[in-house]
Amino acid sequence: MTDEADTTSYFAADFARDAERSRLSILERTLDPITIGHLERLAFGGGQLPRRCLEMGAGGGSIARWLGERVDPGATVVAADLDTHYLVGLPPAVEVRQVDLTTDTLEPLHFDLVHCRLLLLHLADPMAALQKLADSVAPGGVLLVEEWDYATTHAYQHDHPLAATVNRVNEALFGLTLSMGINVWLGRDLPDMVEATGLRDVDHVGSLRITRGTPESTMQKASATLLRPALVGRNLAVEADVDDWFRALSDPTFRMIDYTTISVWGRRPRL
Numbered sequence: 001m002t003d004e005a006d007t008t009s010y011f012a013a014d015f016a017r018d019a020e021r022s023r024l025s026i027l028e029r030t031l032d033p034i035t036i037g038h039l040e041r042l043a044f045g046g047g048q049l050p051r052r053c054l055e056m057g058a059g060g061g062s063i064a065r066w067l068g069e070r071v072d073p074g075a076t077v078v079a080a081d082l083d084t085h086y087l088v089g090l091p092p093a094v095e096v097r098q099v100d101l102t103t104d105t106l107e108p109l110h111f112d113l114v115h116c117r118l119l120l121l122h123l124a125d126p127m128a129a130l131q132k133l134a135d136s137v138a139p140g141g142v143l144l145v146e147e148w149d150y151a152t153t154h155a156y157q158h159d160h161p162l163a164a165t166v167n168r169v170n171e172a173l174f175g176l177t178l179s180m181g182i183n184v185w186l187g188r189d190l191p192d193m194v195e196a197t198g199l200r201d202v203d204h205v206g207s208l209r210i211t212r213g214t215p216e217s218t219m220q221k222a223s224a225t226l227l228r229p230a231l232v233g234r235n236l237a238v239e240a241d242v243d244d245w246f247r248a249l250s251d252p253t254f255r256m257i258d259y260t261t262i263s264v265w266g267r268r269p270r271l
Contacts, residue, residue: 017085019222019225019226020226021060021086022217022222023219023222023223023226024059024060024086025060026217026218026219026222027059027060027118027219028059028060028062028063030209030218030219031117031118031146031261032062032063032066034146034207034261034263035063035115035117035144035146035263036063036066038144038146038263038265039063039066039067039113039115039144042113042142042144042265043112043113043142043144044070049070049071049072049075050071050075050111050112050113050141051071051072051074051075051076051112052075052076052078052110052111052112052113052138053067053071053075053076053077053078053111053112053113053114053115054077054078054080054106054111054113054114054115054133054136055067055077055078055079055080055115055116056080056081056099056101056114056115056116056119056133057080057081057101057116057117057118057119058079058080058081058084058087058096059081059086059117059118060086060087061079061086061087061088061089061090061094063115063117064077064079064087064090064094065089065090065091065094067093067094067113068090068091068092068093068094069091071093075093076093076094076095077091077093077094077095078094078095078097078111079094079095079096079097080096080097080098080099080101081098081099082098082099082100082101083098084096084097084098101119101123101129101132101133102123102124102125102128102129105132106132106133106135106136107136108135108136109135109136109137109138109139109268110136110138111136111137111138111141112138112140112141112142113141113142113144114133114134114136114137114141114142114143114144115143115144115145115146116130116133116143116144116145116146117145117146117147118146118147118148120145120147120186120190121147121148121182121183121184121186121187122181122182124181126183126186126193127193127196130145130193130194130197131197133145134194134197134198134199134266134268135197137199137267137268138268139268139269139270139271140267140268140269140270141267141268142265142266142267142268143194143197143199143265143266143267143268144263144264144265145190145194145263145264145265146261146262146263146264147186147187147190147261147262148184148186148187148259148260148261148262149184149185149186149187149188149206149259149260149262150174150184150185150259151185151188151260152208152257152258152259152260153170153174153256153257153258153259154167154170154256154257155167155170155248155254155255155256155257156255156256156257157254157255157256160248160251160253160254160255162244162245162247162248162251162254163248165241165244165245165248166244166245166248166249166254166256168237168241169224169231169237169241169242169244169245170245172231172236172237173223173224173227173231175236176227176230176231176234176236177227184259187206187260187261187262188262190204190262190264191204191262191264193264194264194265194266195266197266199266199267199268200266200267200268200269201266201267202264202265202266203264203265203266204262204263204264204265205262205263206260206261206262206263207260207261207263208257208258208260208261209257209258210255210256210257210258211255211256211257211258212252212253212254212255212256213248213249213250213251213252213253213254213255214249214250214252215250218249220249220258221246221249221250224242224245224246228242
């Protein structure tokens, strides 16, 4: 893991496979209902199903699997990622590709549906990557892209004894991720970015969660566990505060406003 952003680096690339697989599974359980709701409305709600789909940054493969199980016979779903290690056991309709979106090319005007989730925030030039995705959308096709905005993440329960500590550690985590080249505020810019690609009928929605403490692993706890050595090693937070942060997020009486998932879509007009 490096301090500086790299066009092809990924913050979890050096983490143990089991830990990253667990983190991806939590992410899927949290975000798949949001993503699937949009896909059903945008691409699977009419009479004609998409024939060529691209799932860019396919991660653990849950959305590629969902698509592969729903497209018509003969349709194809490309599950693309820089790291394809977790893209196994997928339906026959799914083709796995190793793709670096910053350097590789995509078929222009080819895909009826393009989806990308939590990829652009890791890239040094997210607009260039987004334009490449938009340029791959076929006439009549749709692009759905989803990114986080951490602006809402806040322990609002001021009477909880650990609320101030949680907010302090959250700020340290934001600073750490920004130093690693992860733009935790990208979601707010996403609607304007998709409009700038030239796609039409651009619209968006934000999905916000109020989370409660739970002994189970959550997205925040899984990511913080992986980042804890860097957080403490760089003197961004002390061990005691990090321990209290985990303790609060395991306390069922604790409440926190979670990050916002910004989902943006646009279409390419039919010829």
